[in-house]
Structures are given as structure tokens and as C-alpha cells.
Amino acid sequence: MPICSYLVTPTPGSMEQLSLKFHTIPECEVVPSTNKNLLLLLTETESDDHEKELQTTLKGIPEIECLALSFASNEELPK
Amino acid sequence: MRMTRREYMRNMALASASAAAASLVPGVLFAEEIEIFNQASVKWDKAPCRFCGVGCGLLIGVREGKAVAVKGDPESTVNHGLCCVKGYHSVMSIYGSDRLKHAYVRKNGKLEQVSVEEALDLVADKMKQTIAEHGKDSVSMYGSGQWTIPDGFVASKFMKGCIGTNNLEANARLCMASAVTGFMTSFGLDEPMGCYDDIEHSNVFVMWGNNMSEMHPVLFSRILNVRQRNPQAKIIDLSTRDTRTSKAADYHFLFTPQSDLAIANGICYEIVKNDWVNHEFVKKHTNFHSGKTQIGYGLEDKFAFTDKPEPMSFEQYKAFLEDYTPEKVEKISGVKADDIRFLAQVFADPKNKVSSFWCMGMNQHTRGTWINNLVYNIHLLLGKISTPGNNPFSLTGQPSACGTVREVGTLTHKLPHGEVSDPKAREMAAKIWNVPVERIDPKPSLHTVEMFRALDRGDLRFMWIQVTNPMVTMPKLNRYREATLKQDRFIVVSDIYQTPTTDIADVILPSAMWIEREGMYGNSERRTQHFNKMIDPPGEAISDTWQIIQVAKRLGFDKEFAYSDENHIEEIWAEYCQFHNSPKHAMAPYEVLKARPGVRWPFWNGKETRWRYNSADDPAAKKEGFDFYGKPEGRAWIWARPYEPPPENPDQDYPFWLNTGRVIEHWHSGSMTRRIPVLHQAVPEAYVEINPIDAKRMNIQNGELIEVTSRRGTIQIKTVINGRGRPPKGQVFIPFFDESYLINELTLDAFCPISKQPDYKKCAVKIIKIS
Numbered sequence: 032m033p034i035c036s037y038l039v040t041p042t043p044g045s046m047e048q049l050s051l052k053f054h055t056i057p058e059c060e061v062v063p064s065t066n067k068n069l070l071l072l073l074t075e076t077e078s079d080d081h082e083k084e085l086q087t088t089l090k091g092i093p094e095i096e097c098l099a100l101s102f103a104s105n106e107e108l109p110k
Numbered sequence: 111m112r113m114t115r116r117e118y119m120r121n122m123a124l125a126s127a128s129a130a131a132a133s134l135v136p137g138v139l140f141a142e143e144i145e146i147f148n149q150a151s152v153k154w155d156k157a158p159c160r161f162c163g164v165g166c167g168l169l170i171g172v173r174e175g176k177a178v179a180v181k182g183d184p185e186s187t188v189n190h191g192l193c194c195v196k197g198y199h200s201v202m203s204i205y206g207s208d209r210l211k212h213a214y215v216r217k218n219g220k221l222e223q224v225s226v227e228e229a230l231d232l233v234a235d236k237m238k239q240t241i242a243e244h245g246k247d248s249v250s251m252y253g254s255g256q257w258t259i260p261d262g263f264v265a266s267k268f269m270k271g272c273i274g275t276n277n278l279e280a281n282a283r284l285c286m287a288s289a290v291t292g293f294m295t296s297f298g299l300d301e302p303m304g305c306y307d308d309i310e311h312s313n314v315f316v317m318w319g320n321n322m323s324e325m326h327p328v329l330f331s332r333i334l335n336v337r338q339r340n341p342q343a344k345i346i347d348l349s350t351r352d353t354r355t356s357k358a359a360d361y362h363f364l365f366t367p368q369s370d371l372a373i374a375n376g377i378c379y380e381i382v383k384n385d386w387v388n389h390e391f392v393k394k395h396t397n398f399h400s401g402k403t404q405i406g407y408g409l410e411d412k413f414a415f416t417d418k419p420e421p422m423s424f425e426q427y428k429a430f431l432e433d434y435t436p437e438k439v440e441k442i443s444g445v446k447a448d449d450i451r452f453l454a455q456v457f458a459d460p461k462n463k464v465s466s467f468w469c470m471g472m473n474q475h476t477r478g479t480w481i482n483n484l485v486y487n488i489h490l491l492l493g494k495i496s497t498p499g500n501n502p503f504s505l506t507g508q509p510s511a512c513g514t515v516r517e518v519g520t521l522t523h524k525l526p527h528g529e530v531s532d533p534k535a536r537e538m539a540a541k542i543w544n545v546p547v548e549r550i551d552p553k554p555s556l557h558t559v560e561m562f563r564a565l566d567r568g569d570l571r572f573m574w575i576q577v578t579n580p581m582v583t584m585p586k587l588n589r590y591r592e593a594t595l596k597q598d599r600f601i602v603v604s605d606i607y608q609t610p611t612t613d614i615a616d617v618i619l620p621s622a623m624w625i626e627r628e629g630m631y632g633n634s635e636r637r638t639q640h641f642n643k644m645i646d647p648p649g650e651a652i653s654d655t656w657q658i659i660q661v662a663k664r665l666g667f668d669k670e671f672a673y674s675d676e677n678h679i680e681e682i683w684a685e686y687c688q689f690h691n692s693p694k695h696a697m698a699p700y701e702v703l704k705a706r707p708g709v710r711w712p713f714w715n716g717k718e719t720r721w722r723y724n725s726a727d728d729p730a731a732k733k734e735g736f737d738f739y740g741k742p743e744g745r746a747w748i749w750a751r752p753y754e755p756p757p758e759n760p761d762q763d764y765p766f767w768l769n770t771g772r773v774i775e776h777w778h779s780g781s782m783t784r785r786i787p788v789l790h791q792a793v794p795e796a797y798v799e800i801n802p803i804d805a806k807r808m809n810i811q812n813g814e815l816i817e818v819t820s821r822r823g824t825i826q827i828k829t830v831i832n833g834r835g836r837p838p839k840g841q842v843f844i845p846f847f848d849e850s851y852l853i854n855e856l857t858l859d860a861f862c863p864i865s866k867q868p869d870y871k872k873c874a875v876k877i878i879k880i881s
Contacts, residue, residue, distance in 0.1 A: 069135060
């Protein structure tokens with residue numbers, strides 16, 4: 032049950048388009064900045080395989096200039 | 111509506127990204143408000159960070175009885191609203207799924223759940239029985255620089271004032287003891303003269319074996335900020351390994367382990383030789399002394415050492431420095447003679463304001479006291495001390511190593527004011543604690559390493575461990591783990607999670623953590639920080655303070671521990687403040703601490719002190735200019751301390767140095783940060799860093815499993831080549847946060863004979879390619 036959050040830098044001029052694209056992906060929730068070229072992205076998937084599929088989808092989005100992981104949890108801890 | 115764990119994780123994920131954005135892109139705003147930061151139902155309250163000794167101010171968001179968010183406290187002058195990755199995720203360490211909620215007692219070899227009341231009864235009975243059979247000095251308590259100030263205060267009162275034994279120690283012995291003895295021998299009083307405000311006044315920052323970018327990242331960001339605004343500002347990194355701090359530094363000098371002693375003396379040689387000495391300052395405010403040499407390493411049980419200071423003249427000191435010409439220092443340290451000259455010039459340049467920083471590199475050192483003295487020498491010779499921007503600064507690793515261990519005095523030789531050997535200090539303690547003065551033993555007993563040795567020998571039979579994980583952190587671990595498992599040894603462990611230390615416990619007490627109880631921490635810059643109880647602890651968990659009070663009462667000390675359930679922290683604080691009621695160390699009243707994000711002592715006439723010993727700022731400094739009032743005549747001591755080699759050097763059989771330490775993502779033994787998903791996943795396991803030339807020579811690939819062996823133990827661990835840190839040829843580095851790789855089974859229990867602090871930074875190992 033992975034949950035991740037990212038800081039996303041869109042390619043120049045594609046902020047709105049990228050934001051709309053994230054809205055079409057059910058696993059994604061996006062919070063755009065109003066004054067900087069930056070988005071917060073929250074993703075939630077059902078399994079590791081599902082997460083891998085989403086990662087592939089994200090990698091294929093050309094409007095993403097930089098995707099920086101901020102948080103990741105799948106409740107797999109040392110104990 | 112109750113928040114599910116999944117909703118909680120979602121909130122934390124979004125809060126984490128938002129916090130990261132705020133720190134990376136100051137002033138960033140978002141179209142939608144981040145839900146968790148703006149809900150009216152979230153109540154915010156201040157607390158110092160739970161982790162390192164920097165003491166960043168946090169604001170904790172609480173909703174429905176749960177801590178759900180963290181942001182930096184903009185009111186705190188420590189961090190001005192910024193946090194590091196551990197701070198932003200700190201509240202998640204409370205909610206590990208395997209949190210200890212109940213007490214356990216070992217019966218027939220197995221831990222069985224019992225009520226906390228039953229466990230406390232057993233602890234008290236066992237203490238009574240052990241004292242009756244083996245005497246008061248057969249019981250001990252081993253606490254922590256993560257103890258709150260009230261925890262440490264009641265522990266000291268219980269052990270020293272009630273039981274009458276000095277068998278009280280804390281894990282700060284393993285990280286800060288050399289800093290204490292360094293301050294005591296040079297200035298007569300513990301803790302830094304400067305404060306973090308020095309950073310913005312300085313233009314040269316010298317890191318003495320201190321990977322500040324990972325270990326004290328918020329302070330390092332302040333330094334980087336200074337350099338960004340002032341292109342003349344310089345960072346100089348003196349280290350035994352290439353680190354992230356080295357990469358950020360303007361100058362980086364690699365030195366052979368232990369040779370920092372020679373480097374510091376070499377800098378002083380150049381200062382004296384070139385007559386850069388501030389003669390007026392030196393004449394008015396310092397004395398010169400020498401001490402014993404060839405002082406040993408504490409490797410044998412019951413090792414004892416007492417230094418013998420002898421006054422010396424400036425001319426004698428000058429003659430002593432002749433052994434440390436830059437060329438001679440180059441031979442010992444590997445640092446080029448011209449670089450030693452350069453360092454001396456940088457320190458001495460009247461245009462430069464210089465801050466020296468250090469932490470474990472100088473303190474975990476078999477000559478830890480000496481190297482502290484020697485760095486003070488540089489600042490004293492130049493008069494660059496106790497003034498804004500010019501200071502030597504010893505950083506701490508734990509949130510209350512200063513506040514609890516050093517100020518309350520939870521070490522064998524200490525009392526909340528002064529030392530047990532001082533009749534006046536015993537009288538003061540007896541009066542405030544309302545106990546017979548004869549009950550306080552005038553003789554210090556066992557320091558930490560010797561305490562575990564005594565457990566091994568059978569001199570100690572009972573040990574109560576709180577808020578620390580010695581079965582990961584003790585050097586030469588195999589001996590001391592076996593000691594705890596011997597027959598007729600009884601170990602009580604108070605903690606929040608299962609650890610290798612709870613594994614050896616006879617009784618486990620579940621502790622309330624950080625904001626689950628009220629308390630205070632004291633950080634590196636003499637700042638006392640109060641935090642309220644914000645949430646309830648889980649299950650039957652109770653605070654360490656209350657655990658000690660309950661056991662003390664069961665042993666018949668009702669009168670001494672007649673604190674109220676509701677206000678015991680305030681009552682303990684008022685009692686503690688009586689020990690420091692003078693301009694030298696006065697603490698802020700409870701209501702002031704409650705209102706502010708920390709106050710630096712001495713707090714006198716409503717004002718906190720930033721620069722001690724400086725008559726313009728310190729209410730206790732009475733002489734013109736400076737007054738080092740901890741020492742007779744108000745003079746600081748400049749020490750002639752030589753270079754002496756470490757007890758174990760690489761040789762033909764064990765050809766590598768082993769250096770141990772930390773990474774930014776994990777804090778200490780990892781029992782909290784490894785339960786924070788994002789931190790655990792960032793660095794899921796320990797590793798061994800190896801120099802690429804050594805790796806190539808031995809045909810070792812990145813990520814390959816190798817065997818690392820010392821004369822005391824062996825582990826198998828994966829390699830990292832050209833990772834975040836890179837040791838020089840002939841050295842390996844292993845972080846100690848991962849209980850699956852107990853690197854302290856390999857380390858040596860040699861210690862500084864003055865501070866009794868072990869050296870975790872250098873011993874000899876061999877490495878073997880397995881496949």
C-alpha cells in the first residue's frame with residue numbers, strides 16, 4: 032500500500048498542462064504552487080506492482096523536468 | 111471522525127512535501143492550502159526537536175489526540191523555522207507499529223506481559239534485595255543525554271541523595287565527556303562561552319573532524335547562508351575522511367587519525383613564531399600549564415589516572431612548541447607544512463572572525479581532553495574568544511546532553527551543582543534534597559565503561575537503563591553483552607521500542623516519549639527548552655521521571671519524592687533551580703520557559719547571556735574586558751599537551767583504520783528513525799565505505815559483501831565505493847545506526863584517561879572479500 036509524495040518541477044511553461052495531466056491519473060493528487068514553478072504530488076497505490084506501473088507512467092510524462100521524492104511509505108519497517 | 115492510519119500517512123506525506131518545498135524554495139505558496147497545516151481542528155504547540163543537540167524549535171500539530179504534523183518554529187533563533195529531514199518527520203517516530211505499550215518481566219527465560227505496577231514493584235524489590243545482599247554500590251543507573259532535565263534530576267536525587275551511591279552514569283559519557291573535561295581544565299566551568307549567534311558574526315568556520323552538514327545540518331545551512339551573502343567567508347574542513355562537509359568546504363585537509371593534536375600545536379607554533387600572539391589578552395587573561403604525559407588508554411579494568419597540572423612560563427610553552435614545526439607536523443599528520451602555515455595565518459588574520467566547531471571527532475578520542483585544550487589554546491593565544499564571531503564551539507549530539515547530563519550532573523562524579531568530592535556541593539545538595547549530608551558519598555565510583563566492566567566482574571549486580579541502547583553503542587560490545595547475561599545480574603530497561611538492549615532485560619518498562627509527557631531539554635548553546643505534554647502515551651506507558659519517582663517511593667523515599675501527579679515537572683524545576691541561583695548559571699523560571707522557544711543561561715535580571723566571560727554580556731564577569739571566573743585569578747589555562755599515538759594502529763595483520771559514525775537520515779542507534787518509513791527507505795541498512803583504490807586493489811565491487819574483522823569481532827557488510835563519504839586509502843567507515851550490523855563488536859574500549867570517553871573513531875581492522 033505505497034504512499035509517496037514528491038516535489039515536481041514542470042518544464043518551463045507547462046505548469047498548467049502538467050497539473051491537468053496529474054488530475055487524469057487516479058493515483059495522483061496534486062497541489063500546484065501559485066507563485067513558483069513547483070507542484071506537490073501525492074501518490075497512493077494498492078501494491079508494489081501497482082506502484083511500479085505508476086512509476087512507469089510518471090517517467091513517461093514529458094512535462095516533468097524534475098521529480099524529487101519527499102516521502103515514501105509502504106509500512107515495511109525493520110520490525 | 112477518527113483519522114485512520116492511512117489518512118495519517120497521507121497527511122504526513124503531503125506535510126513532508128510541503129515542508130521540503132518551504133525549505134528548498136523560501137516563500138513558496140500553494141493554490142490549495144495544505145489541509146493539515148490549516149485545519150482549525152489542528153492545535154499547534156512548541157517543542158524542541160527530539161533528535162540531535164542543535165535543539166531546533168518545532169511546532170507540533172495535534173489533532174484528535176494525535177501528533178499529525180511538524181513545522182519549524184519561526185520564533186526559534188536556533189533554526190528560524192527550518193528543520194532537517196529528521197526534524198520534519200520526528201513525530202512519526204512516536205507511531206511505530208511495535209511501540210512498547212506494556213511492561214514485561216522475564217520469567218523462565220521468556221518475557222511475559224505484566225502490569226506496570228507489578229513491574230515497578232519487582233524493580234523496587236530487586237533493588238532492595240541487591241542492596242541488602244551486596245551493598246548500596248552493587249546497584250546502578252545508566253541514563254542518557256535524551257533524558258529530560260526532570261528525568262535526570264530525580265535520577266540523581268534517587269541514586270546519590272537517597273540510595274547513597276555514585277553509580278549513576280549516562281550515555282553522554284560516550285559522546286561529550288571530553289568536551290566537559292576540556293572546558294573544566296581550560297576554563298574551570300563546563301559548556302561553551304559562545305552561542306549559535308556567532309555564526310552570523312563569523313567569516314571563517316573551521317570544522318575539526320566534524321561532518322556538520324550531516325550531523326548538525328540546520329546549523330550548517332546557517333553557515334552556508336553566511337557564505338552565500340559574504341563571498342569572503344570560508345569553510346575549512348579538517349577531517350580524516352572526505353564527507354559532504356568536505357565537499358561544501360572551501361579548503362579540505364585530510365589528516366592521519368589522532369594527529370589533530372599535532373596540527374593544533376603546529377598552528378600555535380606558527381602563531382607564536384610569527385608573534386601573532388595577542389600579548390595583552392594573554393598577559394591579562396591566561397596562564398600556562400603542563401600536565402602528565404604518556405597517560406595510558408584505560409584498556410585494563412580499574413584503570414585510574416589523576417593529572418598533575420604544573421604552571422609553566424610563556425617561554426617554556428614556546429620551547430614545548432618547538433616539537434611542532436610545520437615540517438614535523440606534516441610527518442605526523444600528512445597535512446603539508448604550507449597548509450599548517452596557511453591555517454595559522456587564517457586564524458591569526460585580524461580581519462578574520464573565526465569559529466571552530468567540533469563534535470565526536472575530537473571528543474571520541476583517547477586524548478579527547480587534550481585536543482579540546484589545544485583548540486582552546488589557539489583561540490586564547492589570539493584573544494579570539496568570548497566575543498561575537500570569535501569562539502571555539504563544542505557541538506553536542508543529543509537533545510539534552512548539556513541540559514541533563516552536564517548541567518544536572520548525571521555522571522558519577524557530579525551533583526546538580528559541583529562535584530561529589532566537594533563538601534560544600536554535598537551540603538548544598540543535601541539541604542535542597544532534604545536528605546542527610548552523610549548519605550551523599552564523597553567518592554566518585556564507576557564511569558560508563560568501568561560500570562559495564564563492574565557488571566562483568568560481579569561488582570555490580572543491578573542496572574537500570576533508561577532512554578539509551580548500550581547493547582548497540584558500547585564499544586567492545588561482545589564483552590559487555592555477555593556481562594549483562596551472566597547469572598545474578600538484573601537488568602531493567604525503560605524504552606519506547608524493542609531494541610537489542612530490551613533483548614537482554616529482565617524487566618522492560620514502557621516509557622512515554624517526548625511530547626507524550628512534559629519536560630525540558632538543554633541544547634549545545636546553553637538553551638533550556640520546555641515542552642508541554644501534547645498527547646497521551648500509548649497503553650500503560652509512563653514517563654521516565656514518574657517511573658523513578660514510583661520506584662523511589664516503593665523504597666521508602668516518600669518524603670523526598672512527594673511531588674504531585676499534575677505539577678511534578680514544575681515542582682522539580684523549582685527545586686532544581688535552587689542549585690543554580692547565581693549569575694554564573696541561573697536558570698529561567700518555569701513560566702518564562704513555558705512562554706519562549708528556549709532561554710540561554712545564565713538568565714539573570716530577566717536577561718539571557720550570549721557570550722560568557724565577556725564583561726559586556728555576562729552578569730558574572732566582573733573584571734574589565736574578560737573574566738574567566740571558573741579558574742583562580744579569573745584566567746583561562748593554556749595547556750602544553752603533546753601528540754601521543756593511539757593505542758591501536760593498523761599493522762600487517764589488521765591494515766585498515768576503522769572509523770565509525772552517523773548519517774543524516776538516522777539518529778544514533780536507529781531505534782526511532784528506522785521506524786520512520788521515509789528515513790528507513792532512504793538508508794535501509796548500514797554499509798562499509800571503502801576507498802576506490804583499495805577496492806580496486808582487492809577486486810571489491812560496489813555493493814559487494816565483505817568481512818570486516820578486528821581483534822574483538824567480525825561482521826559481514828555491503829560495501830559502498832564513492833558514496834556520500836569517501837575514506838582515504840587504508841581506512842574504512844561504518845555507520846552505527848543499524849542493529850543488524852553491530853559495528854561496536856569490533857571497536858576498542860580505550861578511553862581518554864581524563865574524560866573516560868571511549869574512542870570510536872580509530873581502531874585496526876582487516877577486510878576480506880568473501881565471494
